[in-house]
Amino acid sequence: MPDRSSRSRTAQRASRHTPRRARPALTAAATGALAAAAVLAFSPTAQAADTLGGAAAQHGRYFGAAVAPHLGETDYESTLNREFSSVVAENAMKWDATEPSRGQFNFSGGDQLVAYAQQHGKFVRGHALVWHAQQPGWVQGLTGDNLRQAMRNHIAGVAGHYKGKIDSWDVVNEAFEWDGSRRQSNLQQQLGNGWIEDAFRAAKAADPKAKLCYNDYGTDGINAKSDAIYRMVKDFRARGVPLDCVGFQSHLASNSDLSTYRQNLQRFADLGVHVQITELDVGGSGAAQANVYRQVTQACVAIARCNGITVWGVTDKYSWRAQETPLPFNSSYQKKEAYGAVLAALNSAAS
Ligand code: 9MR
Numbered sequence: 001m002p003d004r005s006s007r008s009r010t011a012q013r014a015s016r017h018t019p020r021r022a023r024p025a026l027t028a029a030a031t032g033a034l035a036a037a038a039v040l041a042f043s044p045t046a047q048a049a050d051t052l053g054g055a056a057a058q059h060g061r062y063f064g065a066a067v068a069p070h071l072g073e074t075d076y077e078s079t080l081n082r083e084f085s086s087v088v089a090e091n092a093m094k095w096d097a098t099e100p101s102r103g104q105f106n107f108s109g110g111d112q113l114v115a116y117a118q119q120h121g122k123f124v125r126g127h128a129l130v131w132h133a134q135q136p137g138w139v140q141g142l143t144g145d146n147l148r149q150a151m152r153n154h155i156a157g158v159a160g161h162y163k164g165k166i167d168s169w170d171v172v173n174e175a176f177e178w179d180g181s182r183r184q185s186n187l188q189q190q191l192g193n194g195w196i197e198d199a200f201r202a203a204k205a206a207d208p209k210a211k212l213c214y215n216d217y218g219t220d221g222i223n224a225k226s227d228a229i230y231r232m233v234k235d236f237r238a239r240g241v242p243l244d245c246v247g248f249q250s251h252l253a254s255n256s257d258l259s260t261y262r263q264n265l266q267r268f269a270d271l272g273v274h275v276q277i278t279e280l281d282v283g284g285s286g287a288a289q290a291n292v293y294r295q296v297t298q299a300c301v302a303i304a305r306c307n308g309i310t311v312w313g314v315t316d317k318y319s320w321r322a323q324e325t326p327l328p329f330n331s332s333y334q335k336k337e338a339y340g341a342v343l344a345a346l347n348s349a350a351s
Contacts, residue, residue: 269306
């Protein structure tokens with residue numbers, strides 16, 4: 001059984017590397033208020049936060065959402081403002097959006113989101129520097145060194161532009177097949193196995209402080225695909241390739257088998273990398289859906305190096321799987337049972 005003692009949780013908190021609020025020096029005048037606050041702090045009910053971002057922050061984690069261009073919609077923006085402490089562009093920072101012609105960068109969508117995040121004190125995840133999908137047309141026909149140069153230049157341009165503003169970058173997205181082999185993308189076929197580490201090195205040079213992640217789906221347990229990624233991460237760590245985190249997309253269903261979900265996250269964390277749930281959504285409704293959300297949240301909060309969860313959208317209304325109503329807010333921005341399950345799991349990790 002996992003060790004759930006408070007001692008272990010304290011140790012876990014201490015070993016996380018997420019930013020904390022600065023503590024102001026105490027004055028004598030503050031003593032009374034402090035005593036009152038201390039009483040509140042030790043009362044279990046007073047600890048419960050009432051937003052996802054607030055509840056995650058109690059143990060140094062973020063709770064984020066993927067954002068599409070709907071910030072002008074009042075309910076969309078107010079839900080995002082209130083509940084989420086991190087944002088990621090659902091599409092605006094991908095290769096097709098940011099470099100539609102070779103060497104001509106367009107940062108308009110990404111810049112808007114970063115400005116929004118800075119105004120509202122939210123973390124930003126960057127997604128995704130190199131991916132076989134959503135490549136602009138001009139990339140698709142490149143061969144050999146020409147493609148290698150284009151990839152390096154793209155990473156330098158985009159990660160360089162956002163240098164210092166991104167908490168974690170998905171440097172490489174979805175490079176493996178279900179059976180654990182490398183996906184036969186243009187990158188793989190033209191550049192061979194070395195392209196992934198090449199991409200991480202280029203990202204490190206462009207933004208040395210961002211956490212650099214490998215991100216994939218279908219890695220929701222111990223399986224051939226997660227085994228292959230595990231071997232790659234282990235090898236990168238051993239050889240000093242700059243990889244800091246692994247993103248588990250977690251596009252799930254209400255009947256997904258999560259029996260080895262946590263164990264899988266833990267084995268990656270044990271390699272010394274951060275793990276993050278990066279694109280969580282769960283098709284379904286009611287208790288079955290809520291139960292999957294609860295298990296995923298509990299798995300993350302049980303692992304010291306799991307430093308945040310992102311859901312893939314703010315509301316069912318704009319989800320890429322809208323028909324499956326996969327998010328914690330319904331299409332009218334009402335909280336669903338899944339919302340309550342996540343909030344409770346985040347809060348109980350703080351008590
Ligand atoms: O949600 C994104 C959708 O709006 C785009 O049309 C699609 C294009 O491929 O990408 C979706 O986001 C994907 C993400 O970038 C990577 N993991 C899978 C996500 C869902 O397809």
